[in-house]
Amino acid sequence: MATRALFFYLRRVQGNRSRFRSLTSGAVRSEIVEDKQESFAKSPEKVDDDLKSRIFRLRLPKRSATNVLQKWIGEGNSVSISDLRNISKELRKAQRYKHALEISEWMVTHDEFELSDSDYAVRIDLITKVFGIDAAERYFEGLPHTAKTTETYTVLLHSFAAAKMTDKAEDLYEQIKTLNLSFGALLYNEMMTLYMSVGQVEKVSAVVEDLKRQKIVPDLFTYNLWISSCAAALDIDGVREVLSEMSQESGSNDDWERYMKLANIYISTANLMNSDSNSVIETETGITQREWITYDFLIILYAGLGEKVKIDQIWKSLRMTKQKMTSRNYICILSSYLMLGELKGTEEVIDQWKHSTATDFDISTCKRLLDAFVGAGLKEKAQAFQAVLVQKECGPIDEIN
Structure with missing residues (x-):
């Protein structure tokens, strides 16, 4: 329905698996040409050679951001968690979700990086976009108790709501209401948006009552x-x-x-x-x-x-x-x-x-x-x-x- 498309055009872009199909021979030729262009189109002094630039030169999703990171470290360079977060943020803005997920994976697998609640939430969102909601749900269930926070619960609810999975969203919402966690208006907005998008407008007022009972300040x-x-x-x-x-x-x-x-x-x-x-x-x-x-x-x-x-x-x-x-x-x-x-x-x-x-x-x-x-x-x-x-x-x- 038209309203559904409109409600989610800002905040709800579904993952597109077709982006990650196997490379055809034509795509391989394109990658080779691309490499040559990177090597010869500009003189070395004009090419930005920082980690972000190297990753953004990966035009095809099949190419590995992980390899770029490994090469960067192998050359004796360092990288901070703030660098990785900023690169991931820019990749998400550019809808380069597969490469952003590889950055997230790097952060997870290197013990020197201490992940925040936001890092886990971003990871759930990226897994949803790249591999689908089932994979994101399994990842969430496997998280340690300390990582099941306001942010990770909210982003999982967002994933269910974006996919119009009303039953799953309602089950998770009821579970959330039993938790000793502090949630803001965003959580309730997710449920209200879901009900509006599937035409169940009569359920919106009940969510508002939940919000008021929790003494949460509504936003615009x-x-x-x-x-x-x-x-x-x-x-x-x-x-x-x-x-x-x-x-x-x-x-x-x-x-x-x-x-x-x-x-x-x-x-x-x-x-x-x-x-x-x-x-x-x-x-x-x-x-x-x-x-x-x-x-x-x-x-x-x-x-x-x-x-x-x-x-x-x-x-x-x-x-x-x-x-x-x-x-x-x-x-x-x-x-x-x-x-x-x-x-x-x-x-x-x-x-x-x-x-x-x-x-x-x-x-x-x-x-x-x-x-x-x-x-x-x-x-x-x-x-x-x-x-x-x-x-x-x-x-x-x-x-x-």
Whole structure:
């Protein structure tokens, strides 16, 4: 389902075993050419010759980072655990999971390195990506008791949740609740994300109650998931109650304030309760309105965080689905761009909406959005939006008082 793909595009990239198939003869020839290029394309004085550079020159997953490490040490060089952690981090950013796992293996097999909880957690995540969840679970079970910590339990739960293994995730979650360990909001966010991704939004509130019983402070992601679950069930009173509670927790946090204003603007503008098109039944295209609402709140989350690049990515993903959008979806993205002062993005969305073959451009909805921004005390942003509407010849627009 589309929502599932969207929820995990930031934090949940599954391992791809096809990367580690045996080398074909063509790949071998490519490796030979690569070696020659490394040897002759640059003069020696221009080639970076540190450990990180050597490992990153391994273009093919089949080539061994372990061999590079052994050669580096054999040449009389030293390496610290902080060096290895930094190299592993960069490899993971580049999605070079197999080489990062080899770095992790080196750290494990050399007694001079004292592993931290984070090292074990990273290792579980890498094993999941390279060899699969079963292998990661076996590794976790074989860890000494002292290594079964908050971080390693959380990353294993993350692996189950990312794979939509609801039963395993729930079993582990129940086990975790019996442990004498201190967990933060992330653990509960994992379960809430899982339930949202598999359409079991009714279970989200129970996780929130668990979090409250443990006196754990929710973060912005917690509230976003909670609000999304209420909105997806068309429980708008529930949304407003969560926003009210959130306002008492936020203090002077600018991200939270921006998020709450956007959520209120969206709720007051989107007419979630008054349109037959907003029912939670399956549509002809196979995506429920509940899923579209979840997309909307993910956009609002990243608008609250000021993450324009993430908003762009989500909006592009939405449009690539070729599913029928409603005016509500356009209002969500417009309000998010307006909040961030992204007038170019606002103009592009107006053009897309006006040229849409699925949803007619609705000036009355835009006027409601203008009023909502004014009502939220964002008069300057409302005036900027009004100017865009006039520029795009969207119809008669009343002056903002």
